[in-house]
Amino acid sequence: MIINHPILGPRDAQEFVYLGDANLINRPDGMTAGIEAFHDYLYNRDNPAGAHRELWYHEQGDRSWLVVTRNTLTHEILKVELARDVAKAQGRSK
Amino acid sequence: MKQSNRISGGQIDRSTSLHFTFDGRSYLGHAGDTLASALLANGVRLMGRSFKYHRPRGPLSAGSEEPNALVHLRTGARQEPNTRATVAELFDGLHATSQNAWPSLRFDSMAINDRLNSFFTAGFYYKTFMWPAAFWEKIYEPIIRRAAGLGALSKEEDPDEYDKGFLHCDILVIGAGPAGLMAALTAGRAGARVILADEDFRMGGRLNAETYEVGGMAGADWASAAVAELMSMPHVRLMLRTTIVGAFDHGIYSAVERVSDHLAVPAAGKPRQTLWRIYSKRAILAGGATERPIAFENNDRPGIMLAGAVRAYANRWGVAAGDRVAIFTNNDDGLRTARDLQAKGVDVAAVIDSRQGGDLLAGIRHLQGAQVIDSSGRLGLRSVTVRLASGATETISCSALGVSGGWNPNVNITSHHRSRPEWRSDIAAFVPGAGGPAGLTAAGAASGALSTHGALATGQAQALAALADLGKAATAGELPRAEDAPIAISPLWYVHEGKGRAWIDQQNDVTVKDVKLAHQENFTAVEHLKRYTTLGMATDQGKTGNVLGIAIMAELTGQSIPATGTTIYRPPYTPVAMGALAGRSRGREFKPFRLTPSHKWAAEQGAVFVEVGNWLRTQWVPKAGETTWRESVDREVLATRRSVGICDVTTLGKIDIQGTDAGAFLDKVYANTFSTLAVGKCRYGLMLREDGIVFDDGTTARMGPHEYVMTTTTANAVTVFRHLEYCRQVLWPDLDVQIISTTEAWAQFSVAGPNARRLLQKIVDQDISDAAFPYMGAGNITIGGLRGRLFRISFSGELAYEIAVPTRYGDAMIRKLMAAGAEFDAIVYGTEALGVMRIEKGHVAGGELNGQSTALNMGLGKMVSKKKDSIGMVLSQREGMNRDDGYRLVGVKPVDPKGSISAGSHFMEIGAPVELASDGGWLTSKVFSPHLGCDIALGYLKAGDQKIGRKMRAVNFLTKTDTIVEIVSPHFFDPEGERLRG
Structure with a gap:
């Protein structure tokens, strides 16, 4: 597979480490959310046959975490974004 | 050594004679021959025995599809099993032997299987060897493995090198027959970067095996001219002997180039094979088609081949498949074989054509509406029995039979992404279906265009389409003139009688x-x-x-x-040697070592090393007269506790963390608090996973208001860093914090023992007295002017420091430390002594940080601060992880000091039955403590904190030990920590 890194251009997937569903960005606040919310965050996942947003880490590269939108049926990569940009757009801060 | 079946013509170099042997007999062939063509030229038809029934077999084909003619090539360490004689390029001195036959190919004792065939039908293994289960491994499998099977490995190390490489192109053309050559010419002329790969050692594909004209010249000559033009283009790469074995995502193809398989020994510095990864923007499959047989009784005798193979042997290699050849066909292609043989003067016994009507061949006995119903000849074909249209039978003597049941497009690679081939009834064959690998199209026979004109036209058309996709201008040149005959097939799959x-x-x-x-x-x-x-x-x-x-x-x-429907194909297209997949990752190159800065010094001392992840660390350093490892380890422990010991701890992960939010960041990733740590101090940190399980531990020092240095365990150095990047970029993207791994940047040594300070003060420029550099102090120092770092931390329970210098000074540093320590009898201790001392102190490490244990399990529950949000804080509060009867870290020692205990033992109450229900936990780490003079261990025991002082059994079925132990505090040594602060 080839991942089109938003900064570095097309890179072989072997340079990356896969984590999983990009919903991991939406971590609840531990001071306000309870065990149920964290349980849902950590363990419950959609398993779509089609477009899937997922986190990849460019470990053998610039150490960027990326959000890759990949079609799980064809492996077509529809979009690649810096996870930091996605997280900030979703309202994450400090 | 007469080549009795060699006839005129062909693309072989008759001026070059090559000597080779098969099963010990010597033969002659020519440059350009395959092993199969040379053996056939010498009248050898029998080349192997079949897998299950040990039936005598000869080659069925003249290409990589060959099922039968599998042989051992070469001898000794280079012996290679299961090579196909039909693609093995002949070289002088080639040594080939048959396989799967004993004592000889002609008299194979296992041919008894053939007589017992009624037992060995489909499902035989499932039905016969079902029970008793215990018989499978010991009795059935060895027998089956001996009887059935293909070639044998040499079992010696492969002396050759294999390589890997990467290539990039605009258009990859797979196969260099008429379609592939036309596609490559079209793309190359338009200036595209082209790779043209073909598995054969001569480009041209079927043009080399046919007598067709292309563009007014012999097809093979047109192919040569096309290759010459392509070779003149610097942006075109031609790859002979290169099989595209798999299609992967995003235009990536893997290819095996047999660089030296056609040589007795690879040239100096050259690999035997190279595994290429080809990155293409577009790819054109021009892999041709494979002929299929018609099934009839005894259709597997040596001498019975595919008709197209008979034609290829005659036209390309100048070999008659036999002195008298018959043809059995259901389509016009079989008739071509008869005509080509006739033109070469080979005796054509008859053409048995299952179809009725149509023109009769001139000058050849053409039996229409007839079928071959049986054959004879134990080790080679002698005759075929034919059912004539009249209903009568006739036996026709012949030594070879060419069979054509039609052609199957080589759709294989188009299926590698699960696309299913589609049936086309006009050619009675499957063609590539929709949904194949993105960017891949098929041309020529692979796409179902079975005529030469069809190949040229589709090759050109697919190249133009690919060029248009890539935005490259190109014009359709005039196609060379070529035959465009239909295949005229009337499907016949098997003969229904017999x-x-x-x-x-x-x-x-x-x-x-x-x-x-x-x-x-x-x-x-x-x-x-x-x-x-x-x-x-x-x-x-x-x-x-x-x-x-x-x-x-x-x-x-x-x-x-x-x-x-049809099954689909997976990579590889043809078998790939393990050596090619391994490349240079063999032996030590498979997993290279990382060496510590003191490695050279330690090796000079005769240190024993141990693999820790990728690192090679000193395990212990034997002294003269020590005969067991325990003597060395006990001495290292006692010497450290008595005076001073030094250990290379460079392998621990080191991460520099800087920024105005560095403290806040550490509060989020550690369960305990770091933002309150004073500058110039260290603190032990516990890192959890989000599920509340302990992830890693280590000490982190605050070097400045916005600057921390974190250490991680050796094992988790990479994963902790990845996790920190995740927290920094994904979870809290606005934190002002930067991190960088400095594991390789600093050589770090632990200096431990009552004389540690005296030793270090000799070399450190600053005052490191207890007042100036108290317990858990940290700071930048200099060593004779060289910048360094000092941390007063201890894993051994002794007064101890870790001193760090830039890595390039690591070797000098260990020598300086040992010289300065000579007056204190300083020693170097290895990972074993390190383990003894940390267990004596009750510190958790690998056996306890097992990915299943919580802070509470480790007796560190109070470290998880609930006053702040940190990774794992919430889920560590789950009820099941906070039970009073959950596992707790305990110390263990045998009641009888001479008693032996072993790691992995399970705790049982004395008197309880030894069974799973009695299991109370397990011993995680065990050592012999020279300080206490007995075995000691750590372990996780259910409600262990309430069982201190209790006696239990430690049972281990693997080491067959069953010892009465006492549950004690995990702090065996200096529980008050007075020595640390000394």
Whole structure:
């Protein structure tokens, strides 16, 4: 597979480490959310046959975490974004 | 050594004679021959024994689809099993032997299987060797493995090198027949970067095996001219002897180039094979088609071949498949073979044509409406029995029979992303279906365009389409003139008469009868058919047999072939040597060591090393007269506790963390608090996973208001850093914090023992008295002017420091430390002594940080601050992880000091039955403590904190130990920590 890194251009997937569903960005606040919310965050996942947003880490590269939108049926990569940009757009801060 | 079947013509160099042997007999061939063509030229038809029934077999084909003619090539360490004689390029001195036959190819004792064939039908193994289960491993499997099987490995180390490489192109063209050459010419002329790869050692594909004209010249000559033009283009790379074995995502293809397989020994510095990864923007599959046989009784005798192979041997290699050849066909292609042989002066006994009507061949006995119903000749074909249109039978003597049941496009690679081939009834074959690898199109025979003109036209058209996709301007040049004859096929899959076996998949010995049995037992779906009969599961992946088997099943079920469907293909297209997949990752290169800065010094001292992840660390350093490892380790522990010991701890992960939010960041990633840590101090940190399980631990020092240095365990150095990047970028993207791994930047040594300070003060420029550098102090120092770092931390329970210098000074540093320590009898201790001392102190490490344990389990529950949000804080509060009767870290020692305990033992109450229900936990780490003079251990015991002082059994079935132990505090040594602060 080839991942089109938003900064570095097309890179072989072997340079990356896969984590999983990009919903991991939406971590609840531990001071306000309870065990149920964290349980849902950590363990419950959609398993779509089609477009899937997922986190990849460019470990053998610039150490960027990326959000890759990949079609799980064809492996077509529809979009690649810096996870930091996605997280900030979703309202994450400090 | 007369080449009795050599005839005129062909693309061989008759001026070069090559000597070779097969099963100990010497023969002559020519440059340009394959092993199969040379053996056939010498009148040798018998080349192997079949897999299951040990039937005598000769080559069926003249290419990589070959199911039968599998041989050992070469001798000694270079012996290679299961090579196909039909693609093995002849070289002088080639040594080939037959396989799967004993004592000899002509008299194979296992041919008894052939007589017992009624027992060995499809499903035989499933039905026969089912019980008793214990018999499988000890009795059935060894017998089956000995009897059935292919070649044997040399069992010696492969002396050759294999390489890997990466290539990039605009358009990859797979196959260099007329379609591939035309595609490459079209793309190359338009200036595209082209790679043209072909598995053969001569480009041209079927043009080399046919007598057709292309553009007014012999097809083979047109191919040569095309290759010459392509070679003149610097942006075109031609790759001979290169098989595209798999299609992967995003235009990536893997290819095996057999760089030196055609040589006795690779040239100096050259690999035997290279595995290429080709990155392409577009790819054109021009892989041609494979002929399929027609099944009839005894259709597997040596001398019975595909008609196109008979033609290839005659036209390309100047070899008559036999002195008298018959043809059995259901389409016009078989007639070509007869005409070509006739033109070469080979005696054509008859053409048995299953079709009725149409023009009769001139000057050849052409039997229309006839079928071959049987054959004779134990070790080679002697005659065929023919059912004539009249209903009468006739026996026709012949030494070779060419069979053509039609051609199957080589769709294999188009299926590598699960696309299913589609049936085309006009050519009675499967063609590439929709949904194949993105960017890949098929041209020529691979796409179902079976004529030469069709190949040229589709090759050009697909190249133009690819160029247009890539935005490259190109014009369609005039196509060279070529034949465009239809195949005129009238499908015939198998001859319906005869009680004997008619072979479909010759490599796995699957017969028409097996397919009928599968049908009878309701294994009618193609995937069931495949697994029940093993159809297509051999090393040739059923290239000649699959479609035949599927068509016969379709006939039996009364379904159409498209309704029956087809199995699909997976990589590799042809078998790939393990060596090619390994490349240079062999032996030590498979997993290179990382060496610590003191490695050279330690090796000079005769240190014993141990692999820790990728690192090689000193395990202990034996002294003269020490005969067991325990003597060395005990001495290292006692010497450290008595005076001072030094240990290289560079392997621990080191991460620099800087920024105005560095403290806040550490509060989020550690369970305990770091933002309140004073500058110049260290603190032990516990890191959890989000699920509340302990992830890692280590000490982190605050070097400045916005600057921390974190240490991690050796094992988790990489994963902790990845996790920190995740927290920093994904979870809290606005934190002002930067991190960088400095594991390789600093050589770090632990200096431990009552004399540690005295030793270090000799070399450190600053005052490091207890007042100036108290317990858990940290700071930048200099060592004779060299910048360094000092941390007063201890893993051993002694007064201890870790001192760090830039890595390039690591070797000098260990020598300086040892010189300065000479007056204190300083020693170096290894990982074993380190383990003894940390267990004596009750510190957790690998055995306890097992990915299943919580802070509470480790007795560190109070470290998880609930006043702040940190990774794992919330889920560590789950009820099940906070039970009073959960596991707690305990110390363990045998009641009898001479008693032996072993790690992995399980705790049982004394008197309780030794069974799972009595299991109270397990021992995680065990050492002999020279300080206490007995074995000691750590362990996780249910409600362990309430069981201090209790006596229990420690039972271990693996080491067969069962010892009465006392549960104690995990702090065996200096529980008050007075020595640390000394």
